[in-house]
Amino acid sequence: MKILATLAVLIGAFFGLAAQPAMAAPNLANGKKIEDTKCYKCHAEKSGFGDGTLIYTRKDRRVQGLDRLKVMVARCNTELRLDLFPEDEADVVAYLNQQYYKFKP
């Protein structure tokens, strides 16, 4: 029984630690910096208008919800090998949502 109790404490500690980064408030300034440096230019070129924000605000934009936003950011990140850490991805998602998409969490 003692072993079980110890296990429970260890498992609790593990999940407590693991949950922390996900629960930390997103860093919007970091998200903006990443968008400015890694994302804006390509989106500006793709839009054909030289404005990298239009891809997020165009009428027929692809992202229609927070889940889709996360998926799109992850897709641009992995397919283009931008090497963002998961925390950075979360910061960019939070920044884009606050600035352009404004989905409810």
Ligand code: HEC
């Ligand atoms: C090398 C080019 C390129 C880079 C770099 C790039 N993207 Fe994209 N991104 C695209 C293209 C092209 C599309 C449009 C895809 C479509 O319409 O099917 C797109 C679309 C998106 C969309 C969906 C917009 C909508 O329609 O609502 C999001 C969100 C997005 N990108 C996020 C990012 C983020 C965040 C980064 C940087 C971390 C990034 N992208 C970097 C090419 C790029």
